Amino acid sequence: MxxxxxxxxxxxxxxxxxxxxxxxxxxxxxxxxxxxxxxxxxxxxxxxxxxxxxxxxxxxxxxxxxxxxxxxxxxxxxxxxxxxxxxxxxxxxxxxxxxxxxxxxxxxxxxxxxxxxxxxxxxxxxxxxxxxxxxxxxxxxxxxxxxxxxxxxxxxxxxxGANCALSQVIFGLDRANLTQGETVLVQGAGGLGLNATAVAKETGAEVIVVEGAPGRIERAKEFGADHVVDMNEYEESGERIRRVQELTDGDGADVGIEVAGIPPAFKEGVSMLRNGARYVEMGNIATKLTTEFSPAELTVKRINVEALLLYQPWYLEQALDFLERNAEKYPYDDLxxxxxxxxxxxxxxxxxxxxxxxxxxxxxxx
Ligand SMILES: [Zn+2]
Ligand SMILES: [Zn+2]
CATH class of the missing domain: 3.90.180.10 (Medium-chain alcohol dehydrogenases, catalytic domain)
Structure with missing residues (x-):
């Protein structure tokens, strides 16, 4: 039996x-x-x-x-x-x-x-x-x-979904010490990106999302994005970087979070940040995929990188608290x-x- x-x-x-x-x-x-x-x-x-x-x-x-x-x-x-x-x-x-x-x-x-x-x-x-x-x-x-x-x-x-994407991004943005009034760049509006957008919004940050898939662009807005840099409109990396600079008075974002999961996003993300910014690398997890990148780009801009996989286990409690407060405020139902x-x-x-x-x-x- x-x-x-x-x-x-x-x-x-x-x-x-x-x-x-x-x-x-x-x-x-x-x-x-x-x-x-x-x-x-x-x-x-x-x-x-x-x-x-x-x-x-x-x-x-x-x-x-x-x-x-x-x-x-x-x-x-x-x-x-x-x-x-x-x-x-x-x-x-x-x-x-x-x-x-x-x-x-x-x-x-x-x-x-x-x-x-x-x-x-x-x-x-x-x-x-x-x-x-x-x-x-x-x-x-x-x-x-x-x-x-x-x-x-x-x-x-x-x-x-709380024990994966949401716990993960709460941990990541916490490690980056995202605070109210800062500007955060979210690269990619999949599960991690949408959760990161909502969490950043609730922290009181201004959120810029970079995404190309039409359905995801709409979702990003519903999840609290203040600006979406549409990759169909800004096709070249350089155009997207200039757009993010425009949106941040020429400075670049205070905090970035890479959840697009493709290696070139890392280089692009660094270029979208201000000097002295914090950058959370979370999306790239396949070691066989590579990209050309000069580490000096980090040094010159004094970027502090937090590369993270998994989370401190107690963050799941925070994720559930977050949902208790916000499950209805954002369209989690549709995810x-x-x-x-x-x-x-x-x-x-x-x-x-x-x-x-x-x-x-x-x-x-x-
Ligand atoms: Zn998962
Ligand atoms: Zn161990």
Missing amino acids: SYGKVVTLAGERETEIKEVDYKPDVEDEAVFTEVVQTNVCGSEIHFWKGEFPVPNGAVLGHEAVLRVEELGDEVTTDSAGESVEEGDLITPVYFQPCGECSGCSHGQFYACEVVKSMGEWMQPHSIPPHFRGTFATHYYVNPGQRFYKVPEDVPNHVAA LDAEFPLEEAQEALERSAEQEFTRASLVPER
Whole structure:
């Protein structure tokens, strides 16, 4: 008899649905959950295309809202100290820093060496407790893995993205110390960019977004962009740089955040910043892609670069607070525009890879 299902990676652009026959033992400090809703993130598509070293058999999925099915004997609260009971909706930090590597021992949990190599996060489903990705009917929150209750007013489909893009950009803009009254440049209006736009707006910054896709340009405005530099109108890099200078009285932006994910965006971004600015590099994660760039461009302008992947785990609490305040103010509702049953994960991935949707989600049937 089958207890639950997981969607596993079965090779390049291939997935397989595997049955798990039994419920794993729940350790004293662990939480066993049902998956309520899980999103097809851009990184899932990278994994699925074989662009990252993920072992075959790994369970896909990391953005999710979960319902507590069984609490370990010692779990009484979430990671913020809020009491938690069976039946509550929670969302987990999707990675678990090892606590022992050089990054972790300096308190830089986002720089964990083990998580970078994906360690346990994406181990094959055959290894207990099996339910280690959220493209599944169930998910096992490890002892020590942070998780937070979903605020009551935040709908599931909105909360499901909090543990990835939103936590990521709140962390990034915080590291860049973005403050009220500053001008921020957001390169790219995908999931990270739209969230960054809303977060920057709520910080009281003036937001300039650079984007070329028509649907995304409209979204950027709805998410609070004061100006959008349309790449169709300003086709050449030099034109775009001049436009950003115009919009900033000739100075350039105080803070930039690169979430376009293409190497030339880095050089262009640096040219759009003022002297002494801060620049968050977050979008470029594929080491095989390169661009020609002189490091002196950073030195000459005294640019402080924060290159970030993952976030300090407690930022998820801030992300949920942000949604509690702003989920209705910005069109978060529209960000998820397709829903599939778990069994159709392959189709959801295929069509997401073709960019048919902004964001698709999977809803396991009960
Ligand atoms: Zn994600
Ligand atoms: Zn570590």
